[in-house]
Amino acid sequence: MGFVKFLLGSNTEALSYFERSVELTKSHGNECDKLLVVVYGDLAWLYYHMGNFAESESYLNKLSEIKEKYPSVPYVEVLGEKGWTFLKFSCKYYERSKECFKKALELEPDEGEWNAGLAIVLYRTDDLFQNSPDSNTVDQLRRAIATNPDDDVLKVLLGLRLGLHERYSEAESLVEQALEKSPEHPHVMRYVGKFFRHHGPLNKSIALLKRALVKVSNSAFIHHQLGLCYKKKILDLKKAGSHHTKGAEMNRAQEQCIYHLEMATKLKPNFILAMSELALQYGENQDILKAEEMFQNAFRVAKAKKENYQTVHLYYAHFQQYCMRCESAAIKHYMECLKLNSNHYERNKSVERLERIAKRRIENNPKDGEAFGILGIVYKEKGEKQKAIECFETALSFVDNEDYLSDLCELRLSLNSTQDSSLKTTLLQLECHFTWALNKNDTDLTDLLNRLEEQLNLDLGREAGVARTHRCMGFVKFLLGSNTEALSYFERSVELTKSHGNECDKLLVVVYGDLAWLYYHMGNFAECKSYLNKLREIKEKYPSVPYAEVLGEKGWIFLKFSRKYYERSKECFKKALELEPDEGEWNAGLAIVLYRIEDILQDTSSSTATDQLRRAIATNPNDDVLKVLLGLKLVYHKKYSEAESLVEQALERSPEHPHVMRYVGKFFRNQGSVDRSIALLKRALVKASNSAFIHHQLGLCYKKKILDLKKAGSHHTKGVEINRAQEQCINHLAMATKLKPNFILAMSELALQYGENRNMAKAEEMFQITFQVAKEKNDNYQPVHLYYADFQQYCMRCESAAIKHYMECLKINPERYEAKKSAGRLEGIAKRRIKINPMDGEAFGILGIIHKEKGEKQKAIECFETALSFVDNEDYLSDLCELRLSFQ
Template sequence: MSEMSSIQDSLQSKLDQLECHFTWGIKKEDLVLMDILNRLEEQAKMGLGGEQGVARTHCSLGYVKFLLGRNEEVFTHLLKSETLIKENLGVNCDKTLIVTYGNFAWINYHMKNYTECESYLMKLQKINETCSSEPSSVSEMLGEKGWAYLKFSRKYYDKAIEVFQKAVELDPENSEWNAGYAKALFRTETGTLCTVDSPAIKQLERAIEIDPDDDASRVLLGVKLLFCSKKLMKDSEKLIETALNGSPEHPHVIRYVGKFFRNQGSVDRSIALLKKALEKSPNSGFIHHQLAMCYKTMKINLQKEKREVNRFEINIARKQCIYYLEKATSLKASFVIAMSELALQYGEKRDLPKAEELFAQTFKTAREKNDSLHVVHYYYAEFQQYSKRREDLAIRHYTECLKMSPHTSEGDRSAKKLKNIAQRYMKDDPGDWKANEILGLIYQIKGEMFGDTKSYAATSGNEEDDESLSNLCEINLKI
């Protein structure tokens, strides 16, 4: 073995034991790098999270630049991170430098700067000697690790929860770790799992208790309460209003306030807020997607009016919806949910070949990324049911969605669609085998019993949800 190989092996062994982005299992294939780059650069530019938050952002940017092959730019971000930490914390900064120095050691190793790599390993060794615990149990490191998992990919949300929970246990009064823990729980609680005493709601309340100025957590709490129970409308509105008054320029606050108003029915107000947010974050796929959903809601509302003269308005709303979805998917190449919605809108517009092509691409992306495949099945089922009038294929894909994710919102909606289809079959023939097969499947997966055929037919109703009505109206009007 050559002397150089021996040095490399010795360094590699030490590097593998570090706590930093290079050792946290954040894989390039799980990431949409340009989307992450845009978001992190936006956060650094706007100074979100104060000096400590910006320092963490630059540390993460260094790792993203490494994954993009821009190794020389990595040092710029890591130096900025180190400078901000030292300026902010002074002599008490050692523990906060663990991740930054770990990244420094790794990038120098990759650049074959072995002397510099060894230098950073020695700095970390000195920090370790002053710590009363291992680096893996230092709250400052755990907090930064949690934020990295939260910002890089939804695939790491469960890891973010685990890490933030440990950080909060070690430092219960730390506002940043409590806020991160709350946000991670918020993002993972979906569908029927939401209750007014859910872990996310309790943790959001805790984050606000520790930091009364945390308007980002306040707006999430407002959205969450309304989602869980319409009876909490006044509480939700008060939280939303307080957050908006306290942080009228904060992009995260504006985004979720816009979503709140859309869900509440104030579409015009939501559009105004989201467009304001877009001025500050023009590369945000999230904001473009939310604007598209506003115009979709506007289109649905216009269709329900069933006025002959409003077809022009419907057409404009649909065009705006498609425009913002196309922008969202161009900014974030693997935005599966936006891609699915865009394909569905192409179907409504009667551009069936284009819709089929995009759905094929979306299925491929979802499978490659192992991301939201159940969502694609749901949208494709709607496309088959309302645009192509292939109810057999619709049933197949609603069923696939239900089997994959029974407790998500798409799983719930798939169950509802299947129930409605079964009920129509049973009107003609109460003993219809296909209808009973569908109901049996729903019972098997979700544990819901409907009683006998007559009681089910009497209680289930034959009303589709608003979204389905809009799809049906769209086809019938042939706009």
């Protein structure tokens, strides 16, 4: 309780519970020192967090005395307490709990407490995964009862396990004996109720659980068990007679089932099993909207908690199959359930359902390719590889399906495991797209594909660059599951590279590696080996590695693939330049990646990118994109004349180059020439209509135009023009997000513009989608918090919500531009509030957090001290203690 109160931020209550624990432990007598180890440790930590170092040290001294008195560690008492805490805290910690109890039993094999703990955690692990009956659990329960003969809860748990072994006579005897000895013990009643639901009279189970509920009215577990009892009662009634004769009784049971499941979810809001069961019951009751809403909530909770996701998929599949009669959606979710965890009961249930669906469909239509594909997946999951191969081959004779082909290749590979293992070892040593850890979840493949196609269609880049783009396209096609198209792009890249002349071997290293990997995935080992042989010949011809050509290509793919890989891109270009310092391509690559890194951080102080851009232009004098990028950087350093000269020169020389136009458009927008920027970007859009970047830039232009119009005159005189600009702004941002669905910056900007346009519902919906995408991609979470805070502050006029999100933004990474903007906004809010009310504790607390994040510790301490003189706040106290500690 003490630790939970600490986690909830209540140090005072935590202290009270820890001190009461010491009193109770000491009441055991003189031999209680080892029992005090954990609570003395807890008190030392608690006083440390409270900034009371003297008390913290006093408990550390007490622990030193105990260790001197009992030098042999670990103490069995500590291992046991650790086991019980892990058991109670979360099902995620059951394995750790089990290990603790096992270690405790190595030291004290006959101790009842540790035997009971191990028995319970084994029972719960089996119950959680609904494993097939495990004799180890039964044996441990017997041993625990032998060392705890009066523990009736253990007897019922053993009865429940024996029921699964179909040893009903002994199971019933144990359960009846436990119930007779402890008829009012709530834990005995709840487990006996569960036993009768499975093996005995259902009404007896309901009566028992209701009695238990009187004693423990807030038990989500008992409400859940009652819900399951009434669910079983409905099924029994349906089997026993027609709906007409049993209708009223069924309705009552349905009502009770839903009531108890609702109570379970109310008492335990993250009770995913109860939520899923409740959603399904809503569906059975034809309340489809309520069912769908509850299922979506269950999915969100499961995702946030990272547990029981498989269960929700299974229940939702049932809902789609039996309530919505939508077999395609049911199959999709049975499949999702199937893939998550091979040990779960839910996975086996999904296998069973899918097999039933597939066999029924094949009976109706022996040429149903999808049904054979489903059976293939089922057999693959069961480990029946030959049957799976046969099913996939049959499926592919009726339908074209890249997933079935991929699974078939994988299975064929696994049947050649010795050859596969040898090949895989060699392949993993190659330098190519397949070995560079390019995670498709780190990019937007649709947007990347659009950008690569744009480069090919507009013939952008030198010959080597075009061949490189084909290689990149090949890898993207592979990631999208299209091996045939991937092969075509890789082969075209080879042709283009060989057209350079005889000295092209090093340029072929990456694509030969890609082809070796692709043929491996396609199960064509002969072709795979032929490319490995070609690579061996190149290595013999040029033994000195690494090759600058490979490092450079690696740098370019990291640059194109994801902003998360910019640092890796930078390192590759640097290494390439160590080998070839004057090579224009590597100088350009390094300049661009440095520009982008500084652009993300909006770092105006550094001149690294500026210096490298000058060097890149010197080695690439005809590259007008580099000149515009340098112009954009020079503006930050207030070198306006040189910047404008470079930009005008680039535009004059390459007036139709889409990349020149888009960056020049950005330059003019930053310099205030919004209309000129819009005209240029619209011209660029004609050449690259699928460019999310250009649409985003146009959206930002119209946003700036709105601000300029508002400054220039009243809303009345400029109203029509403002509305037109607002419409254009939203249209272009919406297009940007359509072309690049995970374009978080554009999504955030669009959501804010909906808010500015007073469409609050649409704004809120878009922000929530953006938060979800940022969370899934683990990217750009900070800008979303900043935009959402601005939305709350300026559109919703809700300062408390704005403060919360400015704080979230600030804490993620204080060095980023968004964090600095948030700090500025928070400082403005806090100072305004202090001016109105000099005793506003929260405002001083906000200033304390800003100073802390800036590293201004003394100022932060002063602000937190002032804040705490006006308000009680555990967070401010915790921050203050942490800051004081840092001065020790």
